Amino acid sequence: MRRPLKLTSALFACGVLLASLTAAVPAEAAAISCTDTDLPVSGPGLPPLVPGAPATVHGRLCLPAGAVPDTVQLLVHGGTYNSAYWDLPYEPEQYSYQRDMAAHGYATFAADQLGAGRSSRPLSLPLSVWAEAESMHEVIGHLRAGRAGGAPFAKVVIVGHSVGSGIVAVEASTYHDVDGVVLTGITHLPALPVLALGAALGLQPAMLDSQLATLGSDPLYFTTRPGARAGLFYAAGDADPAVIAADEATKDQVSVPGMGSVALFGIVLPSTWGITVPVFQVVGEKDVLFCGVLALRDCSDAGVLRAQEAPYYADPSKLSVYVLPGAGHSVALHENAGEYRSATRSWLQDRLGIAPQGYHSIGRN
Template sequence: MRLRPLAALAASLVAGCALLAAAPTASADPARCSEYTLPVSTNLLLPLSMHGQLCLPAGAVSPTVQLLLHGATYNRMYWDLPYQPANYSYQRDMAANGLATFAVDEIGIGQSSRPLSAVITGAMQAAAVHTVVGDLRAGAVGGIAFSKVVLVGHSAGSAISIIEAATYHDVDGVLLTGMTHLPDAPVVIEDVALGLHPVTLDPQLASRGGDPGYLTTVPGSRGTMYYSAGDLDPLAVAADETYAKDQVSASSLLDIVGVGLASPISLNITAPVLLVDGTNDTGFCGLLRNCAYAGTLQDEEAPYFGPAAHLTTYVLAGAGHSVALAANASLYRDASRAWLSQYVGI
């Protein structure tokens, strides 16, 4: 996650952007994907909505659906990157294995409502997600009443998942990625200071009209912030920059991390929890957390979860922060399915 000069990577990204348009797409897509916009309830007296993509398998649909929450400066495309979907799309890979997923843009991001940045909080995001959980169970998404809902979060999305699960106790499992309860503060501060800027200054996103309280990544910085140099495909990084890059409310990020990660709220989770980190995620591993071994990470994180969470951990060797887009991401998806089968039932 640390920003560092990688001239070779930068050159590869430039070439990758040129090649991306010519990259072949899968000829036989095993997923049936459709988009929905849902009205959501929050603590604000504003009409807000969340937009998402439901992906179903080609055959019979499992009664379990995974509700996917992206990280800061991402949108829902983190879960369905339009480059080599067999390697990098969590949604299409799960569909190929018979599992349903619903990936949403969080409030303030993508095609969901984008209110003033200052009004967004962690509690507000959790309340919106709670509404979507109810919609999934009621059959309001795709006409399927799912009997089990599992929250799957990445980074800030993991913190929102923690707040939601600990507050509402309405999900059957919680899969957290790209987080620990003791991040490496100097690295995170460096990444924020050097890697983020107001969306109003960004050549890619400024035209959407967001206020200066929304931040996004400086052009070309995602490869060094979110990936490990030895475990990336430059074309995947280029696709990330093109399709998955989005904004985050600066004030909400402080609140989400403060409540979701720095407070003891995760002790209130009563559903099984899987925690996944890349061994080279320098923002959340290293100084205060040892992500080299799953057992060590589990011992360090166990005090933040109660017995009902049945905490399980998995580390993706060589990966950086964005584990779903690592070159070896298929290993983490396999581990996720094994956990779902054992602890949730699919």
């Protein structure tokens, strides 16, 4: 009779242990939460589309399970993109920056820039880098005041990609209202011949694009020609064709005057000189737009690239650089993008002291 008694006791002990482990995982860890919202903004030279009504920036807030973190990353997409860049509707466990960050305990707010996505679409001419930077400054105020999601954020880290990085640099250096800056898909000496050729052969007016013609854009809004994104934004050995197809399906428009002002004042001229908080600069090793001989930037080694970029910052000690091996321009959408997201989280913890809050075990890295 002792052996069955021992077996029963062992099973009971296992049951108690399993129950305690289950209880240790909070019920709210079942899922992250993402909600959409529209925030009112104003910008220089941006009259309301409807008299008396402000322009609005649309965005998606993604939160980890559990308590709302006290820090949020404001995500600013690049030209011919919208906020789908940060939450691509294809294999989100591998390619969604927002959902992966939430899974690892970080909050994000992905904004559609004015003129793109579900944000207001003013005339393209006045949509300069300063107008876009001011709109992001106002979004930061809304995030800190709790007008997105109902909970105020004590800290804001602003994250840009490509043209969005130029806007982020101008915003951070002008308003000094963020706690950290992440610049991706950017160096201060772009490959001008590649950019010129890419613009000439890879862009067309959005109003002539069958996918975007219904937007009713004016002639100075442009988008990429069908099939051009693969060569401009991706490195073939590190890209899934299905991702490129999803990218193509969610592409958007960009203001040509705005893109020009971003290129000159947000990228080439050192607006980054005015940034006073820590900066994390990320590029893909094979980014044809910002790396290589024609760009006078060596992106094969993070240490070498950091030495080349450091003169563009008032305090180089606050600059950290990361190179994603084998990746092209759109670092968030390459097969090894998880490595870049992991590096970003390490930077958030090590340089800014921002630890994860809440966790849901989906996704990779």
